[in-house]
Amino acid sequence: MNNTISTSLKKRTFADMIISVLICAGALIAAAWQFVAYLSKRDPIYLSNAVYSLVIFGELGLISLILLEIRKTGKPFSKKITAKLRFMALILIAGGAMPRFSEVSTEPLTYSVSVYFDMLNILVIFAGVIIGIISEIFVYGLSLQEDNDLIA
Amino acid sequence: MAIIIRLDKMMADRKMSLNELAERIGMSNVNLSNLKTSKMKGIRFETMNAICEALECQPGDLFEYVRD
Numbered sequence: 001m002n003n004t005i006s007t008s009l010k011k012r013t014f015a016d017m018i019i020s021v022l023i024c025a026g027a028l029i030a031a032a033w034q035f036v037a038y039l040s041k042r043d044p045i046y047l048s049n050a051v052y053s054l055v056i057f058g059e060l061g062l063i064s065l066i067l068l069e070i071r072k073t074g075k076p077f078s079k080k081i082t083a084k085l086r087f088m089a090l091i092l093i094a095g096g097a098m099p100r101f102s103e104v105s106t107e108p109l110t111y112s113v114s115v116y117f118d119m120l121n122i123l124v125i126f127a128g129v130i131i132g133i134i135s136e137i138f139v140y141g142l143s144l145q146e147d148n149d150l151i152a
Numbered sequence: 153m154a155i156i157i158r159l160d161k162m163m164a165d166r167k168m169s170l171n172e173l174a175e176r177i178g179m180s181n182v183n184l185s186n187l188k189t190s191k192m193k194g195i196r197f198e199t200m201n202a203i204c205e206a207l208e209c210q211p212g213d214l215f216e217y218v219r220d
Contacts, residue, residue: 150193152183 006074017067024060027053044101044113055095062088077142085135092128096121156216159188162207177202 031053038046062084069084070076100116163173174184179199186192187199200211207213 147193150191152179152187152192152195152199 009076010071010074013067013070017064017071020060020064020067024057024064027057027060031057048098048100051098052095055091058091059088062091075145077138077145079142082135082138082142085131085138089128089132089135092131093125096124096126096128154218154220156218157188157190158214158216159203162209162213163188166207168207173203173206176206 031050034046034050034053038044038050066081066084069078069081099121100118101113163170170184170188171181174181177184177199179202183192187195200214203214204211
């Protein structure tokens, strides 16, 4: 790949990587906080929030790793990045498929757990499918990059 | 491959080292070495133009077709 393109790509990804690492750390703190809230209040909604925060943590963690890889190599297409994108898609689909729990009191001293599965879950699953498709585009990009690297 | 690159011959005729040529044409030593040893799949007109300018030769002087 052209050295100038690689250098500018490395520079561009730096700020993105810092931002994603910071938000990733925030998501982890939020997940821990929600889990502690669940342990103290025993309301399942906190557990759902903790799991969703962990999904965000996983996604942003993988994005940070992808940006780190790009900064190291200066190339956006590699087998490692494709694998990470596929894993991101899987996490999003799994996170979206998980319904939202909340505890509701039906009668005095009687509680039941209600389960929600709404359009937001379908949207998250759809986002996962789109990332899965993008990962396949990266497979094609990798073969083009390898071809381009062999042209002087 | 049937096309042979005669870069080493041209460089030897001009008494030019690989490092010197790489520096003149703005290419990395590794890439130029790969080109010299026919490890590359192709060459851009831009690169060929720079090599011809540095070695003061024609594109035809750099390549030779040999039937397999």
